[in-house]
Amino acid sequence: MKFGNSFLYQLKPEWKESYIHYIDLKLYLKNKVPFGDEEEEDFKNKIQKDLQMVRDFTENKYNELNNIVISCEKKIEELSQSEDTDYSEINEQLSVATNDILELDKYIRLNSLGFSKILKKHDKLTNYKIKMNYIEELKGFPFNINFNDLIIKLSKLFAITNVDPFKNAKNNNNTGTEHFVRSTSKYWVHKNNITAVKCSILKHLPVNIYNSKTGRFDPGITSIYFDNSDFDLYVGRLKLLKGAEAFRIRWYGAVDSSDTVYMERKINQGAKISESSHKERFPLEEKYVNDYLSGKYNFEEKIKYYRENGLRTEKQLEELERFSTEYQDAVIKKNLKPVLRTFYNRIAFQFPDHARIRISLDTDLCMIREDNFGRPRSKDNWRREDVKTDFPFAYLPEEDITRFPFGILEIKLQTQYGVKAPQWIEDLINSHLVEQIPKFSKFVHGVSVLNKDRVPLLPYWLPQLDVLEMKEKDMRLNENNENLKKKKNSEASNQTHQNHVLNVSATPRKKSIEYCEPQLNHFANEK
Missing domain, CATH: 1.20.58 (Methane Monooxygenase Hydroxylase; Chain G, domain 1)
Structure with missing residues (x-):
């Protein structure tokens, strides 16, 4: 047409x-x-x-x-x-x-x-x-x-x-360094469907304002990922090897010498779609990052300060000492250097008093080279100093950046109850609005595109980028043809046309997702 x-x-x-x-x-x-x-x-x-x-x-x-x-x-x-x-x-x-x-x-x-x-x-x-x-x-x-x-x-x-269906459910609070294990499902969202996906979620989950420092919605998230010259961490994450690690430094909004960043490690739990990564992290002032990564700075004084002033429990201090040491040792022994930066704007949906269901939608995703292959970029620093948080980073040469064409929808669920997701989630994930991409990784994608001549393997989803674009065009074409038929056969076609955006596709894909919803008798007991 x-x-x-x-x-x-x-x-x-x-x-x-x-x-x-x-x-x-x-x-x-x-x-x-x-x-x-x-x-x-x-x-x-x-x-x-x-x-x-x-x-x-x-x-x-x-x-x-x-x-x-x-x-x-x-x-x-x-x-x-x-x-x-x-x-x-x-x-x-x-x-x-x-x-x-x-x-x-x-x-x-x-x-x-x-x-x-x-x-x-x-x-x-x-x-x-x-x-x-x-x-x-x-x-x-x-x-x-x-x-x-x-x-x-x-x-x-x-x-x-x-x-809130979980208003009376008990919540499990984390202690020490932040531990959370969730089952995760990931989907690509075509740019035409970004607003429709947001609107299908907002009726059921409130937006999570996660920048507590400013108290306002600040969607920008930046991460620096580390690897060695053989890309061993990349290969481990791509092959979904159990225990494969990813080391990154993350911050929210802009960063300067007075800001806090988060030192994070993700450990893969397995290759199954329902198996998630185990994530730990601890905060560190930006001005100490280089010394920490080189082994010149440790947490002895900070732990001593926390203990003397009663700012952490003994268990939290033990966890901080353990993990900060493991992170530092891994960076030094594996000769890890910054290789990739990711930037995106995130809108997250979650009830404020529990995390039984958390949905995030990342847009404006960019992957930027941080490595020093071919020419210096991050140099001896933990990040490039010529790159800020000014999307779309038009000043960068094309060989240093790839701009991802779709949004990334991530649904994180606790799985201890082992029951299905509510119907509105089932409707969303089975609609034409999203395309499931199991185990998609921003880190793996960015490295594979920007250093494709240096890595031994490429992720399976690369060819699907063009496929999703074609599917979206076909869907719109079929939609227009269907509207034409309805217009010829029914004077009521206008209403059908107005509501088509959230329609479930005629042949929904078979997907299922487990959800941490308590059994009904749990609610009854707690009431």
């Missing part, structure tokens, strides 16, 4: 006057022969007029959605001061707002594609080349909007109006 027809079948009928006038612009290009300076100026004016129209429409709709959220916040506050705890009407308004976000997201993406297509057609049919002049405009508002502010607000309100 040609884009012009596809465009007409995808637009929302109620908003049809607010889309780019793609068909009119296409006819203008074909009918204005010869196409001279006057026609060119007229065409550019039409483009600018449509761009401004889309900006204004998006801004107005976004403000309307924000006003709905504010109204719901006030209603919830009023209800909290009364004996009425019926949130059904508010829940309905929140659901409508969530669906409107999906519609607005689709509107933005369709217009973005429309502008790109018509500019490409212009450059092909005329002697004027202008598409490159609009690249920055098509990267700016509203085409770069991610709706995170609204999604965070909506998720908080849903958390109030919905009942």
